[in-house]
Amino acid sequence: MPRAGVGRPTSFDSERYKKRDTVEHASDRLKGFHPVATRYENRAYSCLGTVTLAALVAWLRT
Numbered sequence: 001m002p003r004a005g006v007g008r009p010t011s012f013d014s015e016r017y018k019k020r021d022t023v024e025h026a027s028d029r030l031k032g033f034h035p036v037a038t039r040y041e042n043r044a045y046s047c048l049g050t051v052t053l054a055a056l057v058a059w060l061r062t
Contacts, residue, residue: 029058 031037033054041047 026058030054033057 030051033050035041035050036054039047041050
């Protein structure tokens with residue numbers, strides 16, 4: 001008996017796939033920013049600031 005969420009999806013939603021692809025590309029761009037990729041921050045506010053800065057830099061480069 002197959003488990004839920006394992007195997008091929010019952011249908012393919014191209015719009016949902018496009019949105020997922022956009023999110024994956026954005027996270028890959030953020031991981032290119034060294035402090036985000038290595039996760040040196042110990043505090044949540046510091047991590048949020050680093051991710052915000054990386055997102056701003058990625059946005060300005062596009």
